[in-house]
Amino acid sequence: MAKKIINPFLHLEGYNCFGCAPHNPFGVKMEFTEEGEDIVSVWQPQTEYQGWLNTLHGGIQSVLLDEICAWVVMRKLQTAGVTSKMETRFLRPVATNGGPITLRARLGEQRRNIVNIEAELLDSEGRLCTKATCTYFTFPPEKARTEMFFEGCHVEE
Secondary structure, three states: OOOOEOOOOOOOOOOOOOOOOOOOOOOOOOOOOOEEEEEEEEEEHHHEOOOOOOOOHHHHHHHHHHHHHHHHHHHHHHEEEEEEEEEEEOOOOOOOOOOOEEEEEEEEEEEEEEEEEEEEEEEEOOOOOEEEEEEEEEEHHHHHHHHHOOOOEEEEE
């Protein structure tokens, strides 16, 4: 059963993340749910984000994949972090004139404060189009709280 994840930064003055801030007029405004071990986002591509004609720009695909990986860190590890490396494989084009795409991500290998997160982007027909492995440097909870204003990441009941 999917549970909607509550954005923990909505109350922060100046919060304008390109990936997840709902009021950024230029952003992608992602929202997230938790489905078991996976963090999921369903997102509708727009022509404003195309690279080639009716094709989602690879940089935007990377933004979407990186953002969902950050939410895996926040929800599953209950801390904040930063991307230190991202490996992306573009397998097939993603249409901007079709239905919504689905992004899924889950925790992979962990070593102390370094974590790998596996993510995938599926088109509106469920075909795997892009996959990524993000390596995140995670912060100790105290640093996440004081420097990233992270107070925890919860789901709606």
